[in-house]
Amino acid sequence: MATPGSESLWLWIGTLGMALGTLFFIARGWGVEDEEQRRFYIITIFITAIASIAYFAMATGFGLTEVSVGGQALDIYWARYADWLFTTPLLLLDLALLAKATRNTTYTLVGLDVIMIVTGVVGALVTSSPALRIVWWGISTAALVFLLYFLVGALREAASRQTDSVRRLTTRLRNMLIVLWVAYPVVWILGTEGTIGVLPLYWETAAFMVLDLTAKVGFGFVLLRSHTVLNEASQQTGVASTAD
Known part of the structure; x- marks a missing residue:
């Protein structure tokens, strides 16, 4: 089994950051009694908790494997994809609940997300040729x-049914995810997993860690910082979630 090298520094920072984020969200939501509002805390807590476990696994060498592509040995952190497979749908669920999106909209978003992550991990583990990895x-x-x-x-369509404050928060979080998620495939293709190697493993790991912390802890902080806005969102969430 491969073992982490100097990049383990970033993995331990990621572990600590996700763990502290989890504790912060638990403390912030401790006294929340509204059932609908508590959903946001539960989902967000699981996002950072799962990520902290994944980062701990990678930091200790469990989530790391080595593949050989065209005679080149590549270290692949497969635990990163296991993390994303669970946490990115939960991020979308948070956003869908906030936006009062219909179930069909939520299912579509999550389905596309799962396809994105699964094809990404296939691309990371393909060993036949660098070109096939890039196709995936x-x-x-x-x-x-x-x-x-x-x-x-x-x-955008769901936002028309929101209060001004909820609409602004939904738009802010949506734009935040768009910017961050666009950066992920850029890091992948430029890093060691894309076999181009412009970003060595050390900086690739650092980049993914910063993106993960921002997309999970940062997203959760922005989402949960206002009890008033969450209260406005939760008043109609239960009704919207049953719509077609």
């Missing part, structure tokens, strides 16, 4: 483009 990256990136297109369109 292209498929994963195409799924991301469809996901973001649908995210913008669906949430």
